[in-house]
Amino acid sequence: MSATxxxxxxxxxxxxxxxNPKTPTTTKEPLIVQWTLIGISVAFLSLFLLLPLxxxxxSALQKGxxxxxxxxxxxxxxxxxxxxxxxxxxxxxxxxxxxILSALLISHHHFKGKSLLLTLIDxxxxxxxxxxxxxxxxxxxxxxxxxxxxxxHDIYVIFALPGIVLATLFVTVPFVARELIPLMQSQGQAEExxxxxxxxxxxxxxxxxxxxxxKWGLLYGIILCNARVIGExxxxxxxxxxxxxxxxxxxxxxxxxxxxxxxxxxxxxxSLMSILALLTILIKxxxxxxxxxxxx
Amino acid sequence: xxxxxxxxxxRPFRLPGFxxxxxFTIFYxxxxxxxxxxxxxxxxxxxxxxNFLAIITDSRxxxxxxxxxxxxxxAALLNVIFGTIIAWVLVRYQFFGKKFxxxxxxxxxxxxxxxxxxALTSLYANNGWIGQFFSFKIAFTPIGIIIALTFIGLxxxxxxxQPVLDSFRTEEEEASASLGAxxxxxxxxxxxxxxxxxxxxGFTLAFARALGxxxxxxxxxxxxxxxxxxxxxxxxxxxxxxxxxxxTAIAFVMLLASFIFLFTMNGLQWLIQRKYSLNRxx
Numbered sequence: 048m049s050a051t052x053x054x055x056x057x058x059x060x061x062x063x064x065x066x067n068p069k070t071p072t073t074t075k076e077p078l079i080v081q082w083t084l085i086g087i088s089v090a091f092l093s094l095f096l097l098l099p100l101x102x103x104x105x106s107a108l109q110k111g112x113x114x115x116x117x118x119x120x121x122x123x124x125x126x127x128x129x130x131x132x133x134x135x136x137x138x139x140x141x142x143x144x145x146x147i148l149s150a151l152l153i154s155h156h157h158f159k160g161k162s163l164l165l166t167l168i169d170x171x172x173x174x175x176x177x178x179x180x181x182x183x184x185x186x187x188x189x190x191x192x193x194x195x196x197x198x199x200h201d202i203y204v205i206f207a208l209p210g211i212v213l214a215t216l217f218v219t220v221p222f223v224a225r226e227l228i229p230l231m232q233s234q235g236q237a238e239e240x241x242x243x244x245x246x247x248x249x250x251x252x253x254x255x256x257x258x259x260x261x262k263w264g265l266l267y268g269i270i271l272c273n274a275r276v277i278g279e280x281x282x283x284x285x286x287x288x289x290x291x292x293x294x295x296x297x298x299x300x301x302x303x304x305x306x307x308x309x310x311x312x313x314x315x316x317x318s319l320m321s322i323l324a325l326l327t328i329l330i331k332x333x334x335x336x337x338x339x340x341x342x343x
Numbered sequence: 344x345x346x347x348x349x350x351x352x353x354r355p356f357r358l359p360g361f362x363x364x365x366x367f368t369i370f371y372x373x374x375x376x377x378x379x380x381x382x383x384x385x386x387x388x389x390x391x392x393x394n395f396l397a398i399i400t401d402s403r404x405x406x407x408x409x410x411x412x413x414x415x416x417x418a419a420l421l422n423v424i425f426g427t428i429i430a431w432v433l434v435r436y437q438f439f440g441k442k443f444x445x446x447x448x449x450x451x452x453x454x455x456x457x458x459x460x461x462a463l464t465s466l467y468a469n470n471g472w473i474g475q476f477f478s479f480k481i482a483f484t485p486i487g488i489i490i491a492l493t494f495i496g497l498x499x500x501x502x503x504x505q506p507v508l509d510s511f512r513t514e515e516e517e518a519s520a521s522l523g524a525x526x527x528x529x530x531x532x533x534x535x536x537x538x539x540x541x542x543x544x545g546f547t548l549a550f551a552r553a554l555g556x557x558x559x560x561x562x563x564x565x566x567x568x569x570x571x572x573x574x575x576x577x578x579x580x581x582x583x584x585x586x587x588x589x590x591t592a593i594a595f596v597m598l599l600a601s602f603i604f605l606f607t608m609n610g611l612q613w614l615i616q617r618k619y620s621l622n623r624x625x
Contacts, residue, residue: 175555278455280558
């Protein structure tokens, strides 16, 4: 039984595909079945993914470009964008460092309790974002473990940047690690051992041997982590306090605008985030395409 | 030579950096995951038992659990049905726009939940692009919640089933066909059993994600106690009223439920895979 908390997709050995143009018809479905299945898929994806996406951009531009530009350049929107970027700049490097070091540990070393550690790294995936925010309120909130001490020393964690950073860190801990661990485990460590036995230092081995091997997986992990950091809503919502112009990240800013029936402005900010999401998907596909090209 | 070598006990080669990576990883995980999460247990233990029981069995809480479980289950089931079809179509058939659709499947992973939430709410509201065609309400009812959860969970099923189908050997299908099986028999006896573990994994991931989902639901649900209030929202409401004890107790129940679910599914997965691999090796 796999000891990790979240199940991995079943491992499949790679078998080179043989393309046979004359595949017998008995291994294909009747055309009518094919068309029906394609039709269902296209309809479902259009209804659930494309239509909401189109809706965001159309609603954002409904009242013209001037309103659109104003909505994303007013001071509240700008401070939300700035705060979000600041959180990205703190959280993504930290979780990337953690992802690399934990993947090195798990793939290159043998020790007891490895599966327990893997389970712990996975834990944030199984925890509701709201609970992720709650746990930091329980520690740093006014009634929390350190609440009184922090209050006496004028340190603000909850309803301030540190709380937002902590909650976002928690939610995105597994992203880079889970991308790198299976990759590095499947690659083995023969090259690293050779490099080390020839006298290279650990740092040199990492930079010249390991890093080039894992660069695409690493980039993919960073991009996924980045997307989640930008978009995290539940956890941040609990710890931010929704102070306008101060502790509102972009998703929280959208929520405020939407609840005030400023739909066009809400969708304008949402469209910015959608562009980021589309870019993320594009980069992901380019990476997949590149790594397929390298392996073939 | 060989005797000489075998006498020498080969110790496994150890790469440097063990203590640094171990130290950092343990430190990071303890400080950021273990310690904060243990606060839920710590705070729950500090409640007295009767109080705890009263909070978690409150009728409002019970109806929130029921709503969360039922909508998550239905959404995960929809994802299994449509996700499997989509994965199949993307791997097996050629059609115009396939690459684009394949790429866009990841949208729910990349799009912030709040953005998805407001977009779906506007679409399915009474006067929305889709909502206007229905005589009954969709947004602000459990149906709206199911729609949002289906959106969120879709990539989990597609992306776990896709690689399995991708590496499936067509030789096995050909063998089945040459032995006289029709297409439906080949599918149900050869292809589908190979897909089951992946489908189950997809279901598990989608369901687990749906249980805790908040951002996309909060807009479309309407958030009426007893009717459209999901469990994460109940925690949020209690927090906003500074009822930390209540929020923590409900959070404890949620954590327990999702861990039990994940361990059960892991066990089930193990059983199925063992049965499947035994059948194969015979």
